[in-house]
Amino acid sequence: MKLAKILWSFGSLLLNIPIIIYVILSSKAPSDFAERIGYINDNWIIYSAHWKLEFLFMTMITIGAVSFAFNLKKASWPWISVGQIILLMTYPLMLGAYHNTSIEIADMANQIAVVIFIFGNIVLLSGLFHLYWTDTILQKWLRYTAILLSGFATIIFCIVYVGVISWRQAMMIGPLINILYLINAFYGWKLTPPSTRSIPLKNPASSTRR
Secondary structure, three states, X not given: OHHHHHHHHHHHHHOHHHHHHHHHHHHHOOOOHHHHHHHHHHOHHHHHHHHHHHHHHHHHHHHHHHHXXXXXXXXXXXXXXXXXXXXXXXXXXXXXXXXXXXXXXHHHHHHHHHHHHHHHHHHHHHHHHHXXXXXXXXXXXXXXXXXXXXXXHHHHHHHHHOOOOOHHHHHHXXXXXXXXXXXXXXXXXXXXXXXXXXXXXXXXXHHOOO
16 A cells, blocks of 8 residues: 555656646647657657656556555546556557658557547546545645546546547646646545454453353
8 A cells, every 4th residue: 555655646746747748849849740740750769758757657656546446445446547547558559659650650540549548538537536526535625626627627538539629729738637646646645544443352351261
């Protein structure tokens, strides 16, 4: 449980670094897909390092969530774990299909990665919404903030999933996701294992034969 807290909390905290890097990189990338793939390949050292780093932090968070699911017996954690596992599937696609491949392959991989990423976030964020909705650990103001952020982000990703807005438009909520991950890091550190019920010791005197 202690290792799970460390992995979840530090993973959630450190994940803010690649999120910020991605937002900066995306703001400079061309809007045309073919030109954007060229831009990614021209800056592959940065992109690959960024995705590998993010893959590592997301794996840390996933291990923590799975451990919480087994130890805390709360419905939110299996929910969150499934979302995290879905999200992990996007990184091999990006790392394997964007570098020195044809536009057709890169485009196909990109469409698959985007759908997986958006759907994974819907599952993850709705799980976080349920977690904080039923929470009794955080102070009220922080709990309500987490509920609002996770609920709003879930709605935005659902809107992207059905095609009302694009993924690039949805990136505007990036700072809100950063705040949510900071709350996640704090929440993980506050978690405690379920208290074990003490079993009263048998009175030796009661077992003596009269």
